[in-house]
Amino acid sequence: MQDTTLVGIDLGKHSFHLHGQDKRGKAVFRKKMSRKQLVEFFATFHACTVVMEACAGSHHMARKLTALGHQVKLISPQFVRPFVKGNKNDFVDAEAICEAASRPAMRFVTPKTESQQTLSALHRVRDSLVRERTQASNQVHGFLLEFGISLPVGHAVMKRLPAVLAEHALPPRLVAILERLHVHFKYLGEQIDEVDREIGLQLGDDAVGQRLLTIPGVGPITASVLAAEIGDGKQYRCSRDFAASVGLVPKQYSTGGRANLLGISKRGNKHIRRLLVLCARAYMRQLDRQSGRLAEWVRAMLTRRHSNVVACALANKLARLAWVLTTRNTTINSQSVAMPA
Template sequence: MKQIIRIGMDTSKHIFQLHGVDAAEQPVLRKRLSRKQMVEFFANLPPTVIGMEACGASQYWARELSKLGHEVKLMAPQLVKPYISRNKNDGRDAEGQCEAMSRPSMRFVPVKTAEQQAALMLTGIRDGLIARRTQLSNTIRGYAAEFGLIAPKGLDKIEPLLTQIAQDESLPAMARELFAVPGREYARLQAELKQIEAKLVAWHRADALSRRLAQIPSIGPIIATRLVMKTPDPRAFRSGRHFAAWLGLTPKDHSTAGKTRLGKITRAGDEDLRRLLVAGATSVIQQVRRGRGHPSRWLVALLKRKPPKLAAVALANKVARIAWKLMATGESYDAARMNAIPAFAA
């Protein structure tokens, strides 16, 4: 077999399809491996470059193959798709990945450490617990409404509602017993959420970069930790503008014949980070409209000529650029520089 310079690998839970080329870009490897054969095969293979789509378990295999001396490059699936021929199958997927990773313009996903993956579990589990708590509170409110019991808005009103139900002897005994089931589940979720959030705050306080990011207005511990966890290599982006574009906070560009047509934001990239940044920006704007805080002249001027929702996205874009700057350079947030921006700046 000729020297392999590049391998594209299509992954799944149990089957892995390989496509390798030599220096002349000729296919010299087409192989199908089981999960058990993976490590043995690559351990006996001279160090080479391996390309995979960034999908489930790709971070794990990237770390394992790197331990064997190989260079692993992860690519977003949507960037690989144009290089895959029609009549899709595992072999063509691997061939497309092998071709895509050779392109000079290809952008790669940084490989995370096991510690970074563990930290990301904190945020993922927290989101899941919040979703289940919301579902459970809506269930309790819905059943209570069938008996004419309406509680005010807010999560802090659920426990008083359950207490009221337990003490209301006008309700059928079976109903009171059944309300106790989601009540116990709700209490358990609340306790688990407090534990997870305590660990998240502890992680935030122990990380210097996360603490520096939290100095930016509209960024708190939750957003700061997400930024650190999900951007292990900020220098992979050439500028804050590219970072904001990666988050989908830039308008869609559909221009032709010298005519510029910009639409709504692309909503590409990481949905959680984009959602949190926009939510944080919305909170800042609400405070400004109520006459609170110390907003920059740029934001005050923007709110005078743009709707609040559009201003929130613009502020989220600016915050993303500032966050990238702090992550890439190691600097701290300087409020004076933000306020020095001319009021007419866009």
């Protein structure tokens, strides 16, 4: 196995399937190992290129194998799927990973650091808490509506809930259920505030995050997510590549030399895309108080395009600005931002 130059690993929870091949692409070995056996195997194996699909456990394994002296590359699963031959099994998947990694034009995913993974986990916890709080509010709305009490939509109903329960004669057991939901709603709000404070503290110690806060419409939540996902930004060739990675560029269906551009592709991380669109809408809501080249560009777009189209176009430009600030170690002045067509 000394002539092995490329090893593909099909990751699992407890078992890992390896496919090794030489520089000519000829298969050298196939092995099935546990997690402990895998680390012990690569600790004594000569330095080579190790390729895995980018998934939940790949970043930790990439850091561990890199520390053992190997070159680790991660591939998006969608680029591996076309290389699967015949019936699918774990060894065939590992071979397909090697085949995909051998392509000269293949694009790879940069492994995340521990801090990036931790910050990403914190944001996912916050999203789940926000969803739970919305569910509790919607349940209160639904239960009250079943008993003929209609309240305005939104979280404001929770502030008025004690007064509503005092005004209407509702069954005691229903009142107890609503009070329990009210307590749960307040608990979730406190947890969200605590997570926001923790994100703010982490962002205060991050130079990249502070630069991202200078982008018009971007707040602490979006800035911290961008700082965790972009990293150093070197995995993207240009700012458009990053915007394309989060699905903010037009989807193309062209043939016969005729270009046909559709709506945004909606590929990549939908959480970042949603936050950037929300930042764009927040900027557009305060457009009357904004000035500079960015505001002029948005006003000109609104005269000939729907506001939803303008929001996506502005989110695209905000993503490009985020890449520029990350890679060029600079800040921007929202009054003089140059926004190319």
